[in-house]
Amino acid sequence: GNSVTQMEGPVTLSEEAFLTINCTYTATGYPSLFWYVQYPGEGLQLLLKATKADDKGSNKGFEATYRKETTSFHLEKGSVQVSDSAVYFCALSNSGYSTLTFGKGTMLLVSP
Amino acid sequence: DAGVTQSPTHLIKTRGQQVTLRCSPKSGHDTVSWYQQALGQGPQFIFQYYEEEERQRGNFPDRFSGHQFPNYSSELNVNALLLGDSALYLCASSHRSRGNQPQHFGDGTRLSIL
Numbered sequence: 001g002n003s004v005t006q007m008e009g010p011v012t013l014s015e016e017a018f019l020t021i022n023c024t025y026t027a028t029g030y031p032s033l034f035w036y037v038q039y040p041g042e043g044l045q046l047l048l049k050a051t052k053a054d055d056k057g058s059n060k061g062f063e064a065t066y067r068k069e070t071t072s073f074h075l076e077k078g079s080v081q082v083s084d085s086a087v088y089f090c091a092l093s094n095s096g097y098s099t100l101t102f103g104k105g106t107m108l109l110v111s112p
Numbered sequence: 113d114a115g116v117t118q119s120p121t122h123l124i125k126t127r128g129q130q131v132t133l134r135c136s137p138k139s140g141h142d143t144v145s146w147y148q149q150a151l152g153q154g155p156q157f158i159f160q161y162y163e164e165e166e167r168q169r170g171n172f173p174d175r176f177s178g179h180q181f182p183n184y185s186s187e188l189n190v191n192a193l194l195l196g197d198s199a200l201y202l203c204a205s206s207h208r209s210r211g212n213q214p215q216h217f218g219d220g221t222r223l224s225i226l
Contacts, residue, residue: 044155044204044217045217100204102154102156104153
């Protein structure tokens with residue numbers, strides 16, 4: 001079956017620090033990969049996606065590259081801001097139904 | 113352009129009761145999926161509706177049922193509520209014929225069971 005494993009949080013950083021959140025997956029076929037972000041009290045927002053190997057998704061300074069050889073999709077940002085504090089979820093979809101399998105989420109806390 | 117809307121925002125029930133949660137998909141979307149997010153966990157897929165039928169189901173008991181209406185809106189029903197059903201219930205919508213497109217999520221309904 002499908003599964004997603006994320007690094008456990010919380011990840012605590014100072015403003016302008018470099019961010020990496022690790023994500024690895026297990027799936028059959030060629031899944032699409034996603035990062036979603038959840039701010040306190042809100043639903044999930046799509047942050048970025050990649051649909052095939054070596055694709056790089058990017059948005060709002062965040063990036064992630066689809067690495068099929070290592071089954072990974074690590075999230076990176078060069079300089080985090082306090083406003084980036086949230087929970088980040090890695091997810092995959094490999095069915096025509098677009099249903100998602102999520103990791104457990106990684107909380108990011110950025111201090112001024 | 114309205115996004116995915118869910119109601120109510122919060123709900124408190126007691127064990128054994130029944131609950132109905134509602135969802136209106138994003139404009140232009142015809143497929144609705146429901147997820148359960150327990151505290152501190154990632155969302156878990158419950159089921160998906162398309163053309164008013166349940167198309168795919170996750171590992172949830174029959175106490176969880178749903179419905180989709182001709183206008184694509186959807187309801188999630190949970191019978192015989194248990195304490196463990198306390199969670200954030202998320203609705204997500206997408207367009208079936210556009211392939212593996214990202215799902216768009218609502219802000220969820222927070223269900224608390226006493």
